[in-house]
Amino acid sequence: MLEQLRPGAADRLAANAIAELDTWHELKVAPVPEEADLPHGSGGGCSVAGAYLWGTEPPTLVFAESMSTRRQRFTLLHELGHHIQSVDLELGTALMEAEDSEEFEDAACDAFAAEILLPSTLVSQNTQRGPTAESAVDLFRVSKASRAAICVRLAKELKSPGVIAVLDPEGRVNFAASRGQIFPPARNSDQSGNPLVAAALTEPFPGRVIQRDDSLIHYSTGHTSNRLYGQITWCDGLYVAVMVEYSAPWKSFSPPKDGTASSSSRSSWEDCDTCGTNFVITKTCSQCWEPRCPQGHCDCTRAAERMCAECFLVKLPSQFEGPSKVCIECSP
Numbered sequence: 001m002l003e004q005l006r007p008g009a010a011d012r013l014a015a016n017a018i019a020e021l022d023t024w025h026e027l028k029v030a031p032v033p034e035e036a037d038l039p040h041g042s043g044g045g046c047s048v049a050g051a052y053l054w055g056t057e058p059p060t061l062v063f064a065e066s067m068s069t070r071r072q073r074f075t076l077l078h079e080l081g082h083h084i085q086s087v088d089l090e091l092g093t094a095l096m097e098a099e100d101s102e103e104f105e106d107a108a109c110d111a112f113a114a115e116i117l118l119p120s121t122l123v124s125q126n127t128q129r130g131p132t133a134e135s136a137v138d139l140f141r142v143s144k145a146s147r148a149a150i151c152v153r154l155a156k157e158l159k160s161p162g163v164i165a166v167l168d169p170e171g172r173v174n175f176a177a178s179r180g181q182i183f184p185p186a187r188n189s190d191q192s193g194n195p196l197v198a199a200a201l202t203e204p205f206p207g208r209v210i211q212r213d214d215s216l217i218h219y220s221t222g223h224t225s226n227r228l229y230g231q232i233t234w235c236d237g238l239y240v241a242v243m244v245e246y247s248a249p250w251k252s253f254s255p256p257k258d259g260t261a262s263s264s265s266r267s268s269w270e271d272c273d274t275c276g277t278n279f280v281i282t283k284t285c286s287q288c289w290e291p292r293c294p295q296g297h298c299d300c301t302r303a304a305e306r307m308c309a310e311c312f313l314v315k316l317p318s319q320f321e322g323p324s325k326v327c328i329e330c331s332p
Contacts, residue, residue, distance in 0.1 A: 002084065003035055008192075013116050014144070015074045021061065027083065028060045029076065040157055050075040052082035057288040065117060074113050081109030103320065117145035130249030131157045133165065133233040136240045147235060154242070155179045160256075162228070162244030163217060163318060166235075170198045174238060181210065185217050193218055196230035200239055207229050209233045211250060215243045215298040220290055221281065227260040238257070272297050274305060295308035 002009055012020040021029050023296075049064035049071075061079040063072055085091045085105060094104075118139060126138045131154040139150050147166040154177075155164045161180025168174055171192030176184035191197045196215040203210070215230030229248035232241040248254040270281050272293035281291040285298040292298040305314045310330035319327045 004325070005084075007292060013077060014045045014119075014301040015148070017076045017080075017116075019059065020078065023078065027060050027080075027294070030060050030062045031065045031072075031149075032062060033065055050079045051269055052079045052086075052157075054079075054083075054086055059086075068146065071148070073117060073144065074149045077113035077116050078109045080114035087190075091278055108146075110152045111156065114145070114149040115148045118153040123157065127154065127157060128310060130159060130247075131155070131238050132249050133231040133242050136242065137233060137235045140235055140240075147238060150240075151175055151177040157242060160247045162242065164223075165243075167191060167197060167232075167239040167240045167241060169201075169238070171201055180245070181219075183219065186220055189218065189220060193216060194230075196232050196241060196243065200232045200241075202232075206234045211296055213254075215241075219242065224262050225330070227257040229254045258331050 009020065015205045018029060021027060053062060055059040055082070061083065062080065063075040065072070070224040073210075075176060082105070087109065091108075091313065122143060123139070126142065127135045129135070136147070136150050136154055139145065139154075139246070140147060143150075147151070151164040151166060158164075160178045161178075161182040162174055163182060163184050164174035165185060166174040171190060171191050173185045173186065173187050178184040179276050185191055186312055192201060195217050196210065196212040199210050210232050212230045213227070215228040217225040219225075225243075226245060228243040229251060230243040231248070231250055232239055234240075244254075246254050246256040268309060269287060270291045270293070271278050272295070274293070274295070276298040276329075277293050277295065279291075279293050285292050285300055290299045306317065306320060306325070307314050308320075308327040308330055309325040313326065313327070315324060319329070321328055321331065324331065
């Protein structure tokens with residue numbers, strides 16, 4: 001689709017996404033301060049600090065300014081993915097048919113951005129043994145891709161269900177991508193209780209690769225994953241961790257460890273902070289991984305919702321006219 005729109009654009013986007021998109025008159029690129037509240041548009045619940053505003057003329061790709069140009073490239077290409085999905089009939093049909101359209105669309109945009117920044121030839125050259133923490137660092141050194149892009153791209157190459165994550169020096173998740181029937185940890189979630197992460201925090205030597213066979217992802221629901229084979233190392237100020245259920249590329253033998261997941265005594269019931277409903281947890285949000293109530297509320301929607309000044313009900317932005325504080329139903 002991209003090559004049909006603009007022949008040779010993939011290479012130019014990989015080299016300098018901002019410069020290339022500035023030549024696309026059908027789109028506008030809008031940087032905003034990193035601390036600013038991002039506008040809500042298509043892709044408002046993005047896994048990256050950006051937004052795609054399809055209702056503007058022309059459509060606008062918004063990205064948060066950052067000291068990291070790598071992060072800017074990944075974010076901007078992710079939002080370009082939303083635009084391409086919106087103008088391509090085949091992609092739009094696939095989105096509508098997806099079981100969870102939001103999760104499908106966001107994952108597809110992540111994959112699109114990662115593919116542009118990390119083409120298959122480059123990935124294969126640096127992952128001959130398979131995706132490892134060391135190969136993630138190698139790709140960071142030889143490419144212009146962000147750690148998030150590397151997570152997404154390497155997760156695609158995993159031979160078993162697993163997670164590739166970037167963590168800050170305190171063990172909190174900066175970004176994570178997964179493959180197979182395993183959930184990634186939520187962004188900003190504390191993973192210092194994971195034995196793999198705890199070992200890295202205890203002995204933070206740059207360049208050292210730590211391996212554990214008892215890695216555990218901790219979820220906000222109080223549950224953990226099964227025990228995983230894990231590898232973690234330092235990558236220019238942050239940690240990169242690779243955790244898989246079996247067939248770890250760095251081990252000669254690594255069978256599955258099924259039935260090792262655990263849960264805390266936390267109740268399976270939850271109170272919704274938005275509508276007050278007490279509900280049984282049956283679904284978690286694909287973005288924040290918090291329980292989603294029957295009305296569809298979670299941390300993501302709460303960030304976008306507004307309370308009407310007339311009826312005092314909390315509603316979605318689409319139920320208001322622009323910046324109005326009164327919802328459409330209550331407006332004269």
